[in-house]
Amino acid sequence: MPLIERRDQDFLLHEVFSVSEFSKHEKFADFNKKTCDMIITEARNLAIKEILPTNKLADKENGHPEAVKLENGQVKVPPSFHKPYKLFCDGQWLAMCDDPEFGGQGMPHLLAMAAGEYFTSANCSFMMYPGLTHGCGNILATFGTEKQKQLYVKNIFTGKWGGTMCLTEAVAGSDVGALETVAIDQGDGTYKIKGNKIFISGGDSDLVENMVHPVLARIEGAPAGTKGISLFLVPKYRVNDDGSMGEFNDVETVGIEEKMGIHGNATCTLAFGSKDNCIGELIGEPNKGMKYMFLMMNEARQGVAMQGLGFATASYCNAIQYAKERIQGPNLMKAVLEGDLTGVPIIQHPDVRRMLMSMKAYVEGCRFLVYYLNSCFDKATVTDSDDEKTKWEGLIEILTPIAKSYCTDKAVEVASTGIQVYGGYGFIEEYPQAQHYRDAKITAIYEGTNGIQAMDLLGRKLGMRKGKPIMDLMGEVNATVAKAREAGLEKIADSLQAALNKLGEVAMTLGAAAMSEKALDAFASATPFLEVAGDLVMAWAWAERAAAAKKAIEGAKKKDVPFYEGQIATAKYFYEQLLPTAVGKMDSVKNLTGAIMEIPEEAFVG
Amino acid sequence: MEILVCVKRVPDTAENEIELNSAGNDIERDDLVYSVNEWDNYAVEEAIQIVDKVGGTVTVVTVGDEDADEVLRREMAMGAQNGILLNDEAFEDSDAMGIATLLKAAAEKGKYDLIMTGAQADAGYAAVGGMLAAMMDLPYASLVNMVEVGDGKLTVGREIEGGNQEINEIELPCVLSIQTGINEPRYVGIKGIRQVSGIEIPEFDAAGLGVDPATVGAAGAKTKRVDYFIPETGEGAEMLTGSTEEIIAKLIDIMKANGGLK
Numbered sequence: 001m002p003l004i005e006r007r008d009q010d011f012l013l014h015e016v017f018s019v020s021e022f023s024k025h026e027k028f029a030d031f032n033k034k035t036c037d038m039i040i041t042e043a044r045n046l047a048i049k050e051i052l053p054t055n056k057l058a059d060k061e062n063g064h065p066e067a068v069k070l071e072n073g074q075v076k077v078p079p080s081f082h083k084p085y086k087l088f089c090d091g092q093w094l095a096m097c098d099d100p101e102f103g104g105q106g107m108p109h110l111l112a113m114a115a116g117e118y119f120t121s122a123n124c125s126f127m128m129y130p131g132l133t134h135g136c137g138n139i140l141a142t143f144g145t146e147k148q149k150q151l152y153v154k155n156i157f158t159g160k161w162g163g164t165m166c167l168t169e170a171v172a173g174s175d176v177g178a179l180e181t182v183a184i185d186q187g188d189g190t191y192k193i194k195g196n197k198i199f200i201s202g203g204d205s206d207l208v209e210n211m212v213h214p215v216l217a218r219i220e221g222a223p224a225g226t227k228g229i230s231l232f233l234v235p236k237y238r239v240n241d242d243g244s245m246g247e248f249n250d251v252e253t254v255g256i257e258e259k260m261g262i263h264g265n266a267t268c269t270l271a272f273g274s275k276d277n278c279i280g281e282l283i284g285e286p287n288k289g290m291k292y293m294f295l296m297m298n299e300a301r302q303g304v305a306m307q308g309l310g311f312a313t314a315s316y317c318n319a320i321q322y323a324k325e326r327i328q329g330p331n332l333m334k335a336v337l338e339g340d341l342t343g344v345p346i347i348q349h350p351d352v353r354r355m356l357m358s359m360k361a362y363v364e365g366c367r368f369l370v371y372y373l374n375s376c377f378d379k380a381t382v383t384d385s386d387d388e389k390t391k392w393e394g395l396i397e398i399l400t401p402i403a404k405s406y407c408t409d410k411a412v413e414v415a416s417t418g419i420q421v422y423g424g425y426g427f428i429e430e431y432p433q434a435q436h437y438r439d440a441k442i443t444a445i446y447e448g449t450n451g452i453q454a455m456d457l458l459g460r461k462l463g464m465r466k467g468k469p470i471m472d473l474m475g476e477v478n479a480t481v482a483k484a485r486e487a488g489l490e491k492i493a494d495s496l497q498a499a500l501n502k503l504g505e506v507a508m509t510l511g512a513a514a515m516s517e518k519a520l521d522a523f524a525s526a527t528p529f530l531e532v533a534g535d536l537v538m539a540w541a542w543a544e545r546a547a548a549a550k551k552a553i554e555g556a557k558k559k560d561v562p563f564y565e566g567q568i569a570t571a572k573y574f575y576e577q578l579l580p581t582a583v584g585k586m587d588s589v590k591n592l593t594g595a596i597m598e599i600p601e602e603a604f605v606g
Numbered sequence: 607m608e609i610l611v612c613v614k615r616v617p618d619t620a621e622n623e624i625e626l627n628s629a630g631n632d633i634e635r636d637d638l639v640y641s642v643n644e645w646d647n648y649a650v651e652e653a654i655q656i657v658d659k660v661g662g663t664v665t666v667v668t669v670g671d672e673d674a675d676e677v678l679r680r681e682m683a684m685g686a687q688n689g690i691l692l693n694d695e696a697f698e699d700s701d702a703m704g705i706a707t708l709l710k711a712a713a714e715k716g717k718y719d720l721i722m723t724g725a726q727a728d729a730g731y732a733a734v735g736g737m738l739a740a741m742m743d744l745p746y747a748s749l750v751n752m753v754e755v756g757d758g759k760l761t762v763g764r765e766i767e768g769g770n771q772e773i774n775e776i777e778l779p780c781v782l783s784i785q786t787g788i789n790e791p792r793y794v795g796i797k798g799i800r801q802v803s804g805i806e807i808p809e810f811d812a813a814g815l816g817v818d819p820a821t822v823g824a825a826g827a828k829t830k831r832v833d834y835f836i837p838e839t840g841e842g843a844e845m846l847t848g849s850t851e852e853i854i855a856k857l858i859d860i861m862k863a864n865g866g867l868k
């Protein structure tokens with residue numbers, strides 16, 4: 001079972017990003033090359049043997065014994081999830097990067113990302129339970145009081161208790177500021193919480209003893225909109241001062257959704273305080289809830305980018321295997337030249353080969369993006385310079401919406417191509433490809449739709465700190481231009497330079513328009529702008545990969561030669577076939593079309 | 607109880623396409639992905655469980671080059687306390703007797719109540735455990751699939767012909783070769799891996815072990831592989847491929863079609 005191309009992971013970790021260099025810093029001293037390799041091997045082991053087999057089981061239609069159930073207000077996850085959940089927690093995989101004081105393992109983000117890729121590719125629905133649990137723990141570890149940390153964080157980071165994120169309400173989806181859940185000050189430091197949250201992933205589960213909900217709500221009398229939102233800590237069962245579990249806290253799961261995909265993860269409707277007996281504690285200060293929640297939202301957005309990568313990877317690896325095994329039709333050349341009509345594996349057909357190549361270009365390009373983004377956390381950790389730290393943090397800010405949207409849009413595209421490679425069998429549920437496609441779609445929607453991400457990029461991130469993050473990103477790409485030139489990849493270097501310059505122009509045009517009377521036209525082009533920014537990142541990735549491969553191919557081991565050749569060939573493909581289209585798209589964005597806002601609403605007749 | 611478990615680094619069959627080398631007397635070993643011999647994992651797990659119950663330490667030992675360090679480290683991350691690497695160019699291409707000679711020398715450097723090996727490894731001789739016991743003049747049980755610790759002795763279950771089970775008592779110290787399925791080997795977690803990340807694993811060469819280089823390695827080997835080939839698929843055989851579930855489904859279809867199943 002391939003699941004993920006391990007060779008490619010190793011290439012990125014060691015040959016492109018030099019992950020074990022971080023071990024020179026005392027904080028990461030344990031994570032030398034041997035340790036890194038062992039961690040990836042063991043993550044892979046657990047993912048393939050224990051998590052992957054549950055993926056299809058949990059996807060079965062409702063009514064199947066493995067389907068998620070709601071019984072007497074208690075969510076029952078697919079039974080097959082219990083064993084891997086225990087193994088996952090026992091192996092300390094839940095809080096890989098966090099402070100050891102609270103049960104974390106202090107690992108570099110980059111390494112944790114590579115391990116996480118295995119788990120997510122194996123079963124994303126499963127991983128969302130520990131994934132959101134981690135995000136919840138991180139909020140408390142960062143903004144909680146000493147007492148909140150002592151009572152909650154270790155139980156959360158060890159997976160004993162589960163966590164969620166509770167933003168969405170029927171009236172508050174993309175517009176979180178519209179939420180109606182209220183918090184009533186009890187005068188004793190606690191608040192009564194009242195309101196309904198919908199679409200809460202893993203909102204309840206029988207994997208854990210208790211659930212901990214970070215809930216966004218408005219304190220009575222607070223300002224309207226996001227300025228009046230506070231964040232509350234609301235457990236399902238109250239927690240006594242000695243850490244023992246107290247009475248039920250009136251948090252009820254009143255429904256679970258029927259969905260298109262990720263069936264193994266319970267999407268819950270939660271009623272807080274329907275019996276007027278739900279108590280929450282404030283996290284941090286009043287009315288600053290959005291700021292705190294952004295910590296979790298950013299983590300979740302980066303996590304969703306990884307989910308996209310996970311689906312794309314799984315679909316791609318399946319497609320490779322299938323294309324090598326499925327015999328259909330003769331080899332075109334042999335049929336014409338030799339009259340040999342013997343059927344051959346479909347990987348020999350040019351169009352199938354093209355599909356695999358495009359999948360490879362995006363899967364591995366997105367892997368570069370997601371790994372790079374995670375390496376920025378580690379670079380910010382190991383540097384002593386404040387300027388450097390700000391630089392890496394800025395790069396995280398600007399790359400987060402790009403990674404979230406681009407990786408998930410491409411995931412849907414790649415998963416669709418993954419079905420195409422299988423032909424009719426791809427459409428048949430007995431085969432694995434259809435599930436990846438159905439599952440992948442949600443990644444473009446939750447955690448802020450991709451449209452909202454594009455607005456974040458254009459409206460906030462581009463102009464952030466006078467454009468420093470975008471300038472730094474361009475600086476990073478420029479460094480790769482030089483590297484490619486050094487490696488003798490002149491054509492790639494020239495094209496990357498030209499594409500980068502063009503993207504710079506597009507950003508200037510759009511950024512200026514966004515602050516003018518043409519703002520609506522600018523935002524009408526926000527999504528294609530994010531798309532071309534992502535395309536540029538792919539070009540950057542392939543230049544970086546090709547340069548590293550070119551260097552390594554001399555004196556490479558025999559088995560590694562095709563791998564490096566594959567890197568160089570895919571870079572060539574990207575630069576010859578995909579980048580020119582992207583550059584054309586950059587021109588189209590620069591057009592700043594007025595048509596989208598000119599068309600009268602009445603013209604859309606349904 | 608002081609337990610020594612002998613482990614081996616072998617090509618991971620799940621991760622490699624195995625090809626023959628150009629000389630045709632072995633598989634192509636360059637660039638293979640290696641892991642711990644599957645049987646040895648069960649042996650280490652059993653040793654850890656015994657020590658968890660009755661106290662003591664687990665030491666893992668392997669004959670190999672510096673790359674073999676990784677399998678020792680892995681088994682230590684699982685829970686073995688000590689590792690020993692037996693590494694010398696003179697050890698290369700040892701036959702089963704050569705390996706047993708080296709393991710005996712290593713075992714005699716400590717004082718072990720129990721020595722375990724996997725039932726077999728990639729070479730498939732299933733000979734090292736038995737030879738080691740004979741050379742050390744210790745009692746031996748092979749294909750062990752159950753161990754209970756008693757006073758100065760063990761009760762061991764053995765898997766015998768036809769899936770039958772045999773229960774024996776065996777006096778300590780002794781040597782056991784362990785069959786898969788005896789337990790469920792634990793997974794290795796991050797904490798365990800971190801704990802062994804900085805550990806120096808002691809290494810012994812021929813001189814360190816007090817072994818005459820002429821008695822081990824290619825020089826001392828009394829058995830020698832002369833050919834290695836993949837048997838050709840004969841007429842009438844059909845290889846079923848796919849996942850286990852798919853293979854089972856196909857097999858049932860075939861049996862039904864041929865009247866073997868109604």
Ligand SMILES: Cc1cc2nc3c(=O)[nH]c(=O)nc-3n(C[C@H](O)[C@H](O)[C@H](O)COP(=O)(O)OP(=O)(O)OC[C@H]3O[C@@H](n4cnc5c(N)ncnc54)[C@H](O)[C@@H]3O)c2cc1C
Pocket residue numbers: 164165166167168172173174175198199200201202259267442445446447448449450451452455
């Ligand atoms: C399976 C699943 C799991 C989820 N898990 C969670 C969870 O754990 N916690 C949680 O809090 N939420 C969760 N959600 C909710 C999810 O984050 C929201 O569905 C999402 O943010 C979109 O909100 P909405 O559905 O109300 O759509 P809307 O906000 O109604 O959006 C509809 C369309 O309008 C666009 N749009 C809306 N506003 C604007 C604007 N101002 N400018 C431009 N375009 C706009 C959107 O991009 C979208 O295309 C989950 C949802 C699903 C389906």
